[in-house]
Amino acid sequence: MSIATRNLVYIVDDDPDDRQIILDAFLENNAEMDYVFAEDGSQLMQNLQEADNGSDLPTLILLDLNMPGMLGLQALKEIKSDKRFSSIPTIVLTTSTLPMDKKLSYEYGANCFLSKPSFYNELVLITKMIARLYFKEYK
Numbered sequence: 654m655s656i657a658t659r660n661l662v663y664i665v666d667d668d669p670d671d672r673q674i675i676l677d678a679f680l681e682n683n684a685e686m687d688y689v690f691a692e693d694g695s696q697l698m699q700n701l702q703e704a705d706n707g708s709d710l711p712t713l714i715l716l717d718l719n720m721p722g723m724l725g726l727q728a729l730k731e732i733k734s735d736k737r738f739s740s741i742p743t744i745v746l747t748t749s750t751l752p753m754d755k756k757l758s759y760e761y762g763a764n765c766f767l768s769k770p771s772f773y774n775e776l777v778l779i780t781k782m783i784a785r786l787y788f789k790e791y792k
Contacts, residue, residue, distance in 0.1 A: 659686070661686070661689070665697045665725070666692075666720070666746075676688055679784065680777040690708065692720070692722075694725060695722050703740055712788065716729060716747075726758065729743060739762065747769060
């Protein structure tokens, strides 16, 4: 297992517009990063398995909860219970405001639980803070 030498972010969301908007917000902050999009928890787990077999694991996972197929909470539980992936910071970024989703996200090992903001400029600020916390050499 190797952790990415460049900031590699897995953006997991079933909505292609949301995936692109999240990426755009990071790029607006001039974040030096590579990214992988995944549409659901199953695709995320497949990407992690493939990365563990040769390429780099992500620096960070941004995970939506409400997706078809494998839900975000199930994927989170699998990531954090697998010693190969459990140290990867995982941020839940979701439209859910349910207290139970937040509680379970932290119980399953999420590093942070954030509700998707209504305005793009708020997302830019959130991604700037995420980059400051988790990216190598980002100021």
